[in-house]
Amino acid sequence: MTTFATLRALHTVIGEAITEIEKVYQAESLDFPSLDTPYYTSLKHAPEVDRAEDLRVDHTVFAAANRIVSAAGQLSATVNKPWFSLIEGINSTNVVACLQFLEASNTVEILREAGPGGLHVKEIAKKITALRSWKTDGPPVELDSSKLSHVLRILATFHWLREVTPDVFTNNRLSSYIDSGKSFEQLRDAPGTKYDESDGVAAYCATAGDEVFKLMTNLTDWLLNDGGSKTDSAFNFTFKTPLKYYEWIEQPGNEHRLTRFGHAMHGTKQFEIAENIIHGFPWEELPKDSVVVDIGGGIGTISLILAEAYPHLRFVVEDRAPVVAIGRQAWGGKYAEIFDSGRLSYHAHDFFEPQRPFDVPGVGTVVHPDVMFIRAIAHNWPDSYVLELLKTLRAAAGPNTKLLWIDNMLAYACVDNESGQEGSEALGAVRSLVPEGSPLLPNLGRASANGYILDIQMLGRFNAKERTYREYEALTNASGWKITRVNRAVGSLWAYTTAVPV
Numbered sequence: 336m337t338t339f340a341t342l343r344a345l346h347t348v349i350g351e352a353i354t355e356i357e358k359v360y361q362a363e364s365l366d367f368p369s370l371d372t373p374y375y376t377s378l379k380h381a382p383e384v385d386r387a388e389d390l391r392v393d394h395t396v397f398a399a400a401n402r403i404v405s406a407a408g409q410l411s412a413t414v415n416k417p418w419f420s421l422i423e424g425i426n427s428t429n430v431v432a433c434l435q436f437l438e439a440s441n442t443v444e445i446l447r448e449a450g451p452g453g454l455h456v457k458e459i460a461k462k463i464t465a466l467r468s469w470k471t472d473g474p475p476v477e478l479d480s481s482k483l484s485h486v487l488r489i490l491a492t493f494h495w496l497r498e499v500t501p502d503v504f505t506n507n508r509l510s511s512y513i514d515s516g517k518s519f520e521q522l523r524d525a526p527g528t529k530y531d532e533s534d535g536v537a538a539y540c541a542t543a544g545d546e547v548f549k550l551m552t553n554l555t556d557w558l559l560n561d562g563g564s565k566t567d568s569a570f571n572f573t574f575k576t577p578l579k580y581y582e583w584i585e586q587p588g589n590e591h592r593l594t595r596f597g598h599a600m601h602g603t604k605q606f607e608i609a610e611n612i613i614h615g616f617p618w619e620e621l622p623k624d625s626v627v628v629d630i631g632g633g634i635g636t637i638s639l640i641l642a643e644a645y646p647h648l649r650f651v652v653e654d655r656a657p658v659v660a661i662g663r664q665a666w667g668g669k670y671a672e673i674f675d676s677g678r679l680s681y682h683a684h685d686f687f688e689p690q691r692p693f694d695v696p697g698v699g700t701v702v703h704p705d706v707m708f709i710r711a712i713a714h715n716w717p718d719s720y721v722l723e724l725l726k727t728l729r730a731a732a733g734p735n736t737k738l739l740w741i742d743n744m745l746a747y748a749c750v751d752n753e754s755g756q757e758g759s760e761a762l763g764a765v766r767s768l769v770p771e772g773s774p775l776l777p778n779l780g781r782a783s784a785n786g787y788i789l790d791i792q793m794l795g796r797f798n799a800k801e802r803t804y805r806e807y808e809a810l811t812n813a814s815g816w817k818i819t820r821v822n823r824a825v826g827s828l829w830a831y832t833t834a835v836p837v
């Protein structure tokens with residue numbers, strides 16, 4: 336194929352995908368949500384606004400949108416001047432720093448309250464300064480608005496904000512996504528509660544802008560000088576600690592990081608649509624009062640989604656004692672019925688220690704849970720630890736216990752000729768994520784970027800990784816489990832992998 340033929344094929348992919356999306360929206364007389372219009376998850380909207388939002392994750396729309404992102408990324412990589420592509424890649428820290436600033440300065444909340452007309456940088460700077468007053472004993476250091484305008488302008492250039500008129504900025508759809516929902520007064524009077532009862536996206540942004548941003552600057556040194564093995568990870572190298580990340584955030588002085596991390600994990604449900612979580616496993620087939628243990632469940636984000644959808648089940652969120660201790664409080668008054676009825680309880684336990692029988696409200700002592708699930712757990716640990724964890728869970732399993740492993744399942748960036756044989760696709764090994772003859776990268780390129788970005792975050796933070804199907808299979812086979820089903824999520828690389836004891 337000539338390059339022009341490839342460019343035209345990519346252009347066609349985009350055109351056809353737009354037509355598919357338009358049909359779905361036209362069927363309900365709706366327009367696609369505009370990039371210029373904020374959508375604050377903490378606010379109430381007209382039903383048609385919410386419906387247009389919901390349709391974004393309609394399977395047809397989601398899949399077509401992914402093809403557009405993939406094709407647009409490939410088109411741009413082909414035609415953009417390589418130097419410009421390099422600058423965007425190698426200097427992307429500039430954008431990261433500005434995104435970190437956007438969240439840390441509470442600019443999104445300030446602009447929400449300013450309304451659609453936006454606010455001049457001088458006014459934004461004054462408000463940011465006022466919100467910093469708790470940081471210092473004396474008068475807060477005034478933020479220079481001429482510098483602020485430059486930070487906000489690069490964000491507008493990357494579509495993270497909108498510059499309405501020179502030096503006047505407003506939120507757009509993307510920046511509104513980082514909104515914590517808090518008022519100026521709440522942020523001023525109780526800055527430590529910014530993430531409480533939020534959707535966790537702002538907390539995720541803050542964690543990524545702090546720990547991850549810092550440790551990524553040392554990834555190359557760690558890999559080249561330590562071979563990626565002598566010290567535990569780029570995190571240890573950066574923060575000069577022998578502790579594992581989860582021990583470190585529990586140390587005095589890191590209280591804000593521990594609380595923020597719990598909320599950030601709540602934010603990570605955005606990696607997927609709730610529908611995947613709800614239908615990733617046949618929860619409805621489990622008998623009443625079946626016990627589901629959420630191993631390393633954090634503050635309970637995923638179990639709460641499931642407990643709402645499946646009132647007949649009992650959920651136990653197991654995590655380290657300091658995390659469990661802040662679990663219920665992180666939700667404020669939300670989910671009171673689920674907690675009060677005992678349908679969801681917390682259990683402090685180190686998951687590398689043998690699982691012991693424990694009491695579940697309304698059920699009694701449980702020796703073998705019906706389901707044990709690990710979501711975003713294995714990707715935090717190198718293979719040797721995952722093996723230990725899977726063996727520990729295997730020892731706790733009864734003959735009917737199922738293990739559900741939820742993580743990204745990485746596809747190769749090329750066609751995998753050894754996969755795709757009869758029967759293997761059902762178990763997760765795929766030849767390609769795009770149809771035969773498509774000009775798109777077999778792993779959907781930029782549309783799947785979030786999975787590979789998370790993979791490298793796991794490498795830097797934990798010396799760990801997201802895994803391919805073969806890597807899942809090697810670990811389950813070596814620990815007494817057999818994979819019986821892989822349910823790939825719609826629109827992302829997340830997968831729901833069920834295994835049974837052998």
Ligand SMILES: C[S@@+](CC[C@H](N)C(=O)[O-])C[C@H]1O[C@@H](n2cnc3c(N)ncnc32)[C@H](O)[C@@H]1O
Binds near residue numbers: 632
């Ligand atoms: C990436 S978070 C995932 C949280 C949750 N499963 C979710 O999907 O939102 C990993 C969790 O593992 C917990 N964890 C780490 N080491 C643990 C251990 N040894 N025992 C129990 N939990 C642990 C952490 O405290 C954290 O809540």
